[in-house]
Amino acid sequence: MGQHIGGLDEATVVLSGVAEQQRLLVDRLDATVSGAIAKVESMSSLNDRLERRRHQRTLVHGSGRLSSGSRSIEIDLEDLSVGGVRCRLSGNAAGLPDWVTEGAQVEIRLNVAGQELTLPARVRRRDPGDPTCAGLEFGLLPTSAQELLMTQAGSVTTR
DSSP states (O other): OHHHHHHHHHHHHHHHHHHHHHHHHHHHHHHHHHHHHHHHHHHHHHHHHHHTOOSOOEEEEEEEEEEETTEEEEEEEEEEOSSEEEEEESTTOSSOOTTSOTTOEEEEEEEETTEEEEEEEEEEEEOTTOTTEEEEEEOSOOHHHHHHHHHHGGGEEOO
């Protein structure tokens, strides 16, 4: 009977080793699945940000003027849509002036297909990686300006 108990002890040791290996494998699997879930969530977040744009953007190479009250600056336009514009401070300045802050109400003047437009806008975002760059969201636009931007956004010219 002692032999059977000895064999049982050996089997218990072997089974304990197998159980430990399984636990380690489950831990690795859990870590891998958690990493995959995090990547999927990250891609979903990126996709949501990309799909948030309501209007098609057009890359443009033109200039304009951004103003608020008596203050104004020359800007270079980078992309344009019916919903807004991405712009950069013209010249070699270190950054946009302090009055161009997120949420600030401004006006932007630009030339589209030979027509001078002055449009209300709000500073939607400042680019943390580029202090000369900002995204502007247009306010309520007249129908004629909306149509011009939809059909001629690529015809922005230098002022």
